Amino acid sequence: MNTAFPFPLAGRPVPFSPGRLGIVAGNTFLEAVRQKLFNFLLLLAVALVASAQLFREFNFGSSELKFISDFGFGAMVFFGSTLTIAATAQLFFSEIENRTALTILAKPIWRTEFIFGKFLGVFAVVGVFCALTTLLLLALLYQRETALMNANPEAFEHGRIIHYGDLVLMGVLQWLKFGVLAAITLLIASFSNTNLYTVVMGFFVLVICHLQYLARDAYGQVASLPLRLLVRMLGYVFPNFQVFNLADQIGIGEGIDPGIFLRVAGYALIYIAVIGGLAVYSFRNREI
Amino acid sequence: MTHPNPASAIEITGLTKDFSLNLRGIKLRAVENLTLNIPEGQVFGLLGPNGSGKSTTIKIILGLLEPTVGECKVFGVPSGRVDSRLNVGYLPEAPYFYRYLSGTELVRFYGRICGVPRKQLDDRVREVIDWVGLSAAAHRRVGTYSKGMLQRIGLAQALVHDPRLIILDEPTAGVDPVGSAEISELIQKLKAQGKTVLITSHLLAQIEDICDRVAILDRGKLILEGAVDDLVGLRDRQSLIVDSLPPAELDELRGWLAARGHVLNAVEQPRTRLDQLFLSKVSRPKKEGDSR
Numbered sequence: 326m327n328t329a330f331p332f333p334l335a336g337r338p339v340p341f342s343p344g345r346l347g348i349v350a351g352n353t354f355l356e357a358v359r360q361k362l363f364n365f366l367l368l369l370a371v372a373l374v375a376s377a378q379l380f381r382e383f384n385f386g387s388s389e390l391k392f393i394s395d396f397g398f399g400a401m402v403f404f405g406s407t408l409t410i411a412a413t414a415q416l417f418f419s420e421i422e423n424r425t426a427l428t429i430l431a432k433p434i435w436r437t438e439f440i441f442g443k444f445l446g447v448f449a450v451v452g453v454f455c456a457l458t459t460l461l462l463l464a465l466l467y468q469r470e471t472a473l474m475n476a477n478p479e480a481f482e483h484g485r486i487i488h489y490g491d492l493v494l495m496g497v498l499q500w501l502k503f504g505v506l507a508a509i510t511l512l513i514a515s516f517s518n519t520n521l522y523t524v525v526m527g528f529f530v531l532v533i534c535h536l537q538y539l540a541r542d543a544y545g546q547v548a549s550l551p552l553r554l555l556v557r558m559l560g561y562v563f564p565n566f567q568v569f570n571l572a573d574q575i576g577i578g579e580g581i582d583p584g585i586f587l588r589v590a591g592y593a594l595i596y597i598a599v600i601g602g603l604a605v606y607s608f609r610n611r612e613i
Numbered sequence: 614m615t616h617p618n619p620a621s622a623i624e625i626t627g628l629t630k631d632f633s634l635n636l637r638g639i640k641l642r643a644v645e646n647l648t649l650n651i652p653e654g655q656v657f658g659l660l661g662p663n664g665s666g667k668s669t670t671i672k673i674i675l676g677l678l679e680p681t682v683g684e685c686k687v688f689g690v691p692s693g694r695v696d697s698r699l700n701v702g703y704l705p706e707a708p709y710f711y712r713y714l715s716g717t718e719l720v721r722f723y724g725r726i727c728g729v730p731r732k733q734l735d736d737r738v739r740e741v742i743d744w745v746g747l748s749a750a751a752h753r754r755v756g757t758y759s760k761g762m763l764q765r766i767g768l769a770q771a772l773v774h775d776p777r778l779i780i781l782d783e784p785t786a787g788v789d790p791v792g793s794a795e796i797s798e799l800i801q802k803l804k805a806q807g808k809t810v811l812i813t814s815h816l817l818a819q820i821e822d823i824c825d826r827v828a829i830l831d832r833g834k835l836i837l838e839g840a841v842d843d844l845v846g847l848r849d850r851q852s853l854i855v856d857s858l859p860p861a862e863l864d865e866l867r868g869w870l871a872a873r874g875h876v877l878n879a880v881e882q883p884r885t886r887l888d889q890l891f892l893s894k895v896s897r898p899k900k901e902g903d904s905r
Contacts, residue, residue, distance in 0.1 A: 423709040424708070427675075431698060431703040434695070
């Protein structure tokens with residue numbers, strides 16, 4: 326080798342680098358999109374969202390457009406949650422089991438950069454998923470609303486009733502919720518020994534996060550102070566995923582309050598930061 | 614043996630590593646009170662049977678594990694610190710890399726992680742891939758590589774940031790004799806460039822050929838350490854290799870030696886080594902192409 330490459334100096338401080346974090350994230354994203362699972366779930370979600378308009382005769386009394394919107398977001402939530410948990414666990418454990426983590430962590434890289442790089446890679450994948458399914462849903466709703474407007478103009482005398490901007494905000498909120506879920510899954514993976522355990526625990530926590538408001542409502546009324554405190558504490562430990570569900574406010578002429586949107590987005594970002602920090606702490610102590 | 618550069622690449626002092634086996638506090642001692650000094654510019658062999666603590670020691674040097682007791686420094690920097698790895702390249706045992714990347718993409722990825730400047734990155738990647746003899750396969754996906762090619766691309770990623778210390782964990786495991794010989798040649802070239810190489814291998818003949826010093830571990834303890842020539846050479850014996858002697862002349866030689874107080878201990882037919890015979894008979898694959 327005709328090396329004219331300066332030796333880096335041992336003892337030179339190696340600061341936290343967003344660049345290295347981005348390299349890990351980019352590689353994680355590339356690995357994910359080349360996995361069949363991602364393509365499979367994306368295709369299923371797209372198919373389900375697209376099929377929403379085939380079921381418009383079964384709208385159970387709600388408006389047809391709202392039914393399409395609910396159906397579409399339901400598909401996004403179901404497949405997005407599955408994708409988030411499966412992809413996070415798989416992309417983490419592929420590094421451990423294939424020992425690629427050894428070669429990366431033997432380089433001058435912080436474990437914080439590695440963990441947040443993995444997170445951002447998964448977050449980007451889920452972002453693409455949310456963007457595609459939201460765009461498809463928007464197109465379907467726009468096309469159907471236009472058809473209904475032509476067929477029944479007097480029902481739309483004040484113009485379109487769908488707030489398309491709010492649908493985009495709803496897609497962003499789902500993305501943020503998946504971000505919280507990815508951080509939780511990464512935290513579990515950081516101390517777990519197997520992919521399967523991580524996936525099972527990830528779904529378990531997902532259910533808790535979706536249903537914890539019921540427990541809070543039920544047990545919040547109990548007289549016992551310790552139990553009330555315990556329930557309150559659990560309410561902080563597990564994020565409440567119901568706060569991301571603002572679908573009832575859209576599709577029927579009501580919009581999303583920007584203040585509420587920002588508060589929910591902030592809620593998600595705080596959870597991502599805290600849970601991500603815990604994952605880093607746990608992973609720093611892990612023996613590779 | 615004299616050391617041209619007495620500075621230490623690796624200093625291990627009183628190193629002990631325990632692993633917890635279960636929640637009841639039962640522990641496995643993988644390395645026990647290991648003290649080792651690896652001078653810069655040498656090829657150092659770390660030997661031992663399976664489970665002797667070689668890989669654990671390497672992981673501690675790389676900062677992947679924390680020592681239970683003792684310390685480990687790489688170029689004077691404690692191995693737990695990120696900056697201790699600035700000058701270290703590592704090829705793990707049976708490497709498995711991102712199958713979906715091409716050889717070039719893979720080495721480029723590791724080069725960027727190591728902070729190779731963007732302006733130099735492409736040239737450096739090309740240079741190091743050429744150096745390990747994979748230029749023709751550089752654009753193939755790593756998933757299609759043979760074991761020998763994986764070792765070579767692994768060596769390329771270990772060298773991409775031009776480290777002063779290269780750690781090779783079983784670099785010839787699962788590689789055929791031709792690939793193994795090529796890796797030996799690459800290690801010799803690294804030594805000629807002044808690099809320090811720490812290598813573990815079960816191929817003791819190869820270690821003997823390429824290493825300046827070796828240490829032998831057994832059940833986590835250092836049982837022997839020193840220069841290869843000092844350890845394996847019999848200083849009170851010499852061998853003379855001559856053309857075939859008729860029995861009468863052999864007796865005459867024996868008498869001549871006896872008259873001067875020497876004993877002819879053995880008369881043997883010299884043998885070539887099987888690996889050398891193998892390498893001289895088989896055709897080596899083209900350097901860049903390799904065979905699967």
